[in-house]
Amino acid sequence: MSSIISKASQAIRIWNEVRKNPTAVINYFNQGAYFQLFKEDYTTWKSRKPSYIHAYLGLVQPPTKAHFSLSMFSVDSITDKTPVETNWEAFETNLKHNPYRAAIIPDPSMNLIDSSPIITPLEGLTRSIQWALHKDLWIEKQNDLVQVFEIPFSDLSVLFEEEFADYIILSPALKEQETPNAFAIDLILWGYNSNGVTWNRSMDFLRPAPPFSFPSNFQLIKYAL
Numbered sequence: 001m002s003s004i005i006s007k008a009s010q011a012i013r014i015w016n017e018v019r020k021n022p023t024a025v026i027n028y029f030n031q032g033a034y035f036q037l038f039k040e041d042y043t044t045w046k047s048r049k050p051s052y053i054h055a056y057l058g059l060v061q062p063p064t065k066a067h068f069s070l071s072m073f074s075v076d077s078i079t080d081k082t083p084v085e086t087n088w089e090a091f092e093t094n095l096k097h098n099p100y101r102a103a104i105i106p107d108p109s110m111n112l113i114d115s116s117p118i119i120t121p122l123e124g125l126t127r128s129i130q131w132a133l134h135k136d137l138w139i140e141k142q143n144d145l146v147q148v149f150e151i152p153f154s155d156l157s158v159l160f161e162e163e164f165a166d167y168i169i170l171s172p173a174l175k176e177q178e179t180p181n182a183f184a185i186d187l188i189l190w191g192y193n194s195n196g197v198t199w200n201r202s203m204d205f206l207r208p209a210p211p212f213s214f215p216s217n218f219q220l221i222k223y224a225l
Contacts, residue, residue: 005084005091008073009224011058012147015070016225018059019145026136028059028070032100034169035072041096042160045153048094050076053156054218055149055170055187060099070100072170073220076153081217091220098170127173128188134174138183146185148214148221150207155189165191184208 018024035055045053054075059068079087079094139145151170159165169190174183185208214221 003092004073004095004097005088005220005223007060007097008056008058008095008220009084011060011071011073012056012221012224014059014068015057016147019057019147020143022140022142025139025145028068028100029135029139029172031069032102034101034171035098036101037074037096037098037156037168037170039160039166041074042156044094044096045076046157048076048078050078050153052077052153053151054080054220055098055151056220056224057147060097072098072100074098074151075220077150077217080219083219084223087219095220101169127175127186128171130174130176130183131172134183135172138174138185144210146208146210148209148218149187150209150212151187159189159191163191164193166193168192184211 018028054077056073056075058071058073060071061068073095075091075095079090082090084091156168159168169192170187171190173186173188175186176182177184209218
């Protein structure tokens with residue numbers, strides 16, 4: 001069985017080569033709508049007591065498929081602070097593969113619990129719609145597209161433990177900046193259980209890199225590149 005580290009490093013390396021080609025990037029993002037995180041993955045990471053989840057973008061060629069597809073490889077910040085070569089077993093256990101899935105944007109009016117989130121469900125949906133409407137033009141203007149998202153682990157804890165989500169979807173979004181008609185890439189987290197959407201969690205504290213610089217504890221990308 002192939003190593004998930006090898007799969008992730010190859011996918012990250014291919015994405016790094018493609019991410020400056022707007023036409024290709026638009027095509028990959030148009031193939032789906034969201035990434036998905038499961039509660040069992042959260043439980044694995046929780047034991048490490050991380051501050052963040054590092055979510056790396058990558059391109060994977062699925063078995064029997066001729067073309068590559070977008071994926072996210074997620075690992076806790078505790079595991080990712082030690083070089084892969086000396087921490088192989090921990091990476092094999094804690095690194096998770098999250099394929100980009102095709103679906104419609106979630107309806108925030110469906111069984112939402114009022115928990116006073118930092119942004120409203122409507123704002124979350126608005127950012128997702130801005131992505132759907134403007135991503136092509138926005139991507140064409142980028143010369144250094146995102147490689148990894150730094151996601152606060154506390155966001156996952158709220159959704160899984162306070163809002164009783166069975167899984168979370170992370171949908172790409174565009175967040176308006178102070179400069180008129182300027183956007184930055186974002187991810188909106190939606191919790192789901194048997195009742196539908198549970199909550200919308202603000203991602204204002206999420207840090208995509210680029211444009212933010214990589215701190216020294218992003219070891220997987222160092223290993224991949």
